[in-house]
Amino acid sequence: MLIALVDQKLVDAQDAARRNDYCCPACHETVILHHGTRVQPYFAHKSLGDCAVATEGETQQHVLGKRQLAEFFRGWGPVTLEKILPKIQQRADCWVARDHPVAVEFQCSPISSEQVAQRTAGYRQLGVYPCWLLGERFARQKIGWSLIDRFASPLRGWGLCLLFWDVGRQQIRLIHHLYQDATGTYGYWQSWVASLAELEVGNQRRLWIPPINVRQFRHDLDQKLLRATPALRPLQETLYLHGHHLAGFPTVFVTQRVTPPLFGQGLLVWRAVVGAWMFALRGEVLTPATVERLAEQGLALIGGHLQAGRFDGKEGLARAQHDFVQDLVNGGYFVRVKTGWQINAEPQWAADYTAWLKNDEKKLG
Numbered sequence: 001m002l003i004a005l006v007d008q009k010l011v012d013a014q015d016a017a018r019r020n021d022y023c024c025p026a027c028h029e030t031v032i033l034h035h036g037t038r039v040q041p042y043f044a045h046k047s048l049g050d051c052a053v054a055t056e057g058e059t060q061q062h063v064l065g066k067r068q069l070a071e072f073f074r075g076w077g078p079v080t081l082e083k084i085l086p087k088i089q090q091r092a093d094c095w096v097a098r099d100h101p102v103a104v105e106f107q108c109s110p111i112s113s114e115q116v117a118q119r120t121a122g123y124r125q126l127g128v129y130p131c132w133l134l135g136e137r138f139a140r141q142k143i144g145w146s147l148i149d150r151f152a153s154p155l156r157g158w159g160l161c162l163l164f165w166d167v168g169r170q171q172i173r174l175i176h177h178l179y180q181d182a183t184g185t186y187g188y189w190q191s192w193v194a195s196l197a198e199l200e201v202g203n204q205r206r207l208w209i210p211p212i213n214v215r216q217f218r219h220d221l222d223q224k225l226l227r228a229t230p231a232l233r234p235l236q237e238t239l240y241l242h243g244h245h246l247a248g249f250p251t252v253f254v255t256q257r258v259t260p261p262l263f264g265q266g267l268l269v270w271r272a273v274v275g276a277w278m279f280a281l282r283g284e285v286l287t288p289a290t291v292e293r294l295a296e297q298g299l300a301l302i303g304g305h306l307q308a309g310r311f312d313g314k315e316g317l318a319r320a321q322h323d324f325v326q327d328l329v330n331g332g333y334f335v336r337v338k339t340g341w342q343i344n345a346e347p348q349w350a351a352d353y354t355a356w357l358k359n360d361e362k363k364l365g
C-alpha cells in the first residue's frame with residue numbers, strides 16, 4: 001500500500017520519513033515503511049490480521065502502476081490514491097472525484113468472478129463507476145470467457161472492452177468491440193490509448209469482421225464428434241433424438257452474423273439445436289413465447305450465458321432469435337401467422353459431414 005496514517009494524517013510512502021508509528025488507515029494496525037534504492041516505497045502490514053483492504057504481496061508492478069494511473073486519470077478530476085470506503089469495506093486503488101466518481105482498480109493478483117462481482121456491487125451501491133485495469137498476469141491469458149465474464153464492460157465508443165494497463169508503456173491496451181463469430185470464435189480489436197482524450201474520442205478505425213469458413217467449421221465439428229469431445233456430446237445427443245447430425249445442419253441456418261461474447265460454442269450450433277426443436281413442432285403455431293423459451297434452452301445447451309459480470313446477453317439473444325426466424329421466413333420455411341409462425345417447409349439436413357460434402361460438390365459441379 002502507498003498510503004498510511006500517522007498523527008491522524010494520511011501520508012504517501014514516497015514522502016514518508018523513517019519512523020515506526022505508521023498505521024493502516026483501514027484497520028489501524030501497524031504498518032512498516034519499505035524504502036529501498038531500487039524499489040518504489042510502500043507500506044506493509046506488520047502482521048496480517050483481518051484487515052478488509054490488505055493486499056499483501058503487492059508487486060512493484062502494482063505499486064508503480066497505481067501511481068501511473070493516478071497521473072493518467074487526473075484530467076477527470078482530483079485523484080486520491082488508495083481511497084478507503086468504510087461503508088463498503090473496500091479500498092479503491094485510485095479514486096477520481098467528479099459528479100459520477102470513478103474507482104480505478106489496477107488488478108494484478110488473481111481474483112475470482114465472485115470477488116469481482118462483490119466489489120463491483122459495492123461500488124454501484126455508492127453510485128461509483130468501477131474501472132478495472134488488468135495487469136501483466138491477465139495480459140498473458142487468452143481472451144476468452146474467463147476474462148470476459150469477470151472484467152468485460154461496455155465503454156462509449158469502444159463497444160465491449162477489456163482494459164489492460166501496461167506499466168512499461170504507461171498506456172492502456174484496449175481490447176474492444178469484443179464479439180463471437182458464428183463458429184464461436186472470440187474476436188476483438190486492440191488499440192493503445194495514451195491519454196484520456198484518446199479514450200473519450202472512441203474508436204477511429206474501420207472495423208472489418210473476417211467471414212467464417214462454414215465448410216471448415218463442419219469439418220471441425222465432424223472431427224470433434226469422432227473424438228467424442230465432451231462439450232459437443234449433449235448437442236449431438238439432442239440432435240440425434242431428432243434424427244440429425246450436428247455437422248449436417250441445413251444451409252439456411254448458415255449466417256455470417258456475430259453475437260456478444262456469451263454465446264458459448266457459437267451461433268451456428270445454437271441455430272442447429274434451436275432449429276431442430278422448432279421444426280419438431282410442425283403442425284403447431286410457434287408463438288414468440290415458444291421461440292423465446294427454445295432460444296434460452298438452446299443457449300444453455302451450447303454453454304452460453306444470459307449474464308456476464310458487467311453486461312447481459314438478453315438483447316443479444318433476442319437479436320439472434322429474431323434474425324434466425326427472419327432467415328427462415330425469407331427462405332420460405334416459416335410463414336408469418338397472426339399469433340406467430342407456422343412451418344411451411346422442412347430444411348434439408350445432411351446425414352453427416354461426408355454426405356454434406358458430396359451434396360455440396362454435386363451442387364458446385
Ligand SMILES: [Zn+2]
Binds near residue numbers: 052
Ligand atoms: Zn489494514
